[in-house]
Amino acid sequence: MLPREDLLAGAQNPEGLTLLVDLAEQVLRTWQPAWSPFLSAPLREEALARLGSLSELTWMSDGGYPGAERQRLLCHRRDDSPDAEPPIQGLLIEGNFLFDPLSPDDLREALQAMGVDADTIGDLWVRGDRGGQGVCTPNAAEALHGRLGAVREVEIRCESLPLEQLQHPVQRSVRTLQTVEASCRLDAIASAGFGLSRAKIVTHVKTGRLRLNWGNVRQASRELVVGDRLQLQDRGSVEVLSLTRTKRERWRVELRRS
Known part of the structure; x- marks a missing residue:
């Protein structure tokens, strides 16, 4: 078993970190790699800082595109070479926002109101006045595909997309x-x-x-x-x-x- 108390001592997000410690113990117990839900950037950084030095485990992160803020972590044993293809799907969210400016938080709230959990949704971004795009888990994409929702008074329609069909936010050089x-x-x-x-x-x-x-x-x-x-x-x-x-x-x- 992992030194849980030491790993969680003084944590900024003890609840979120506890879930990742549970995930790590599951991997050690079953010998099977496992993906976390989508994590906020501060939780991901804290997790990698605290759990990254565990001798038997390796962590990899992926948010569906370079520079993603919200990402999933893959935990696996160091002597294992799992298929690192991330379980992440693209999402198109269409609506007419010509007279109602849209924000990523508006999209996130609308998707959650449609019944998907917050930790199944990755980054979301606005694409002009026609809606937005984003990434989510495959299960969330399946649940949202073809469904209608609303952002305030504007109707939205969701469609599952392959990651390669997304128009990613502009990436800035360092x-x-x-x-x-x-x-x-x-x-x-x-x-x-x-x-x-x-x-x-x-x-x-x-x-x-x-x-x-x-x-x-x-x-x-x-x-x-x-x-x-x-x-x-x-x-x-x-x-x-x-x-x-x-x-x-x-x-x-x-x-x-x-």
Whole structure:
């Protein structure tokens, strides 16, 4: 058996991590590889940090396309070479949103209202004013295929798609940039990192589109430190690599944009 208490001690998400410890013990007991449900990015990172060093097990992650935020984990024994083809299916969600702007969260809520569990749904993204696309488990795709639902007053129709037919969100190349700021405030660094005005950054904070280390942030004036990561919906992420005080009492900030 695994040292469960040690693995869970101080966990940020003990409930989610417990499910993954259960999965690991199942793999050790049955010798059969197993996939987790779709996991949030913070839970996946915490799981890999805590469980990745287990001597008998190996973990692989896949979200259906490069750069996916929500991903599934495959757990298998180190001496095993399982078929790593991920059990993930594409999903087309059609609707007329010309006069009713749509967000990924709107799509997620609508799919859950149609009876699929939250952990069977991966990333979802908007495709103009005609609806969106996303990824989910094969069982969820089968349950949703051909069905009608609604986002507010707009009717939607779901269709299962092969992954290769999806039009993935734009993937940004990783680059490093430097800026000099008067402070280490979140709004100042986010403005430089994402190339947006501070006023727009404040708006994104208020609407919940901008997150800090995958969590909600309430104050645009919050001071950032090295290692902090900002995630902005549909705009990628920015990581603080270094903060150096200049002779003029300003801050030279090195960032990684992805």
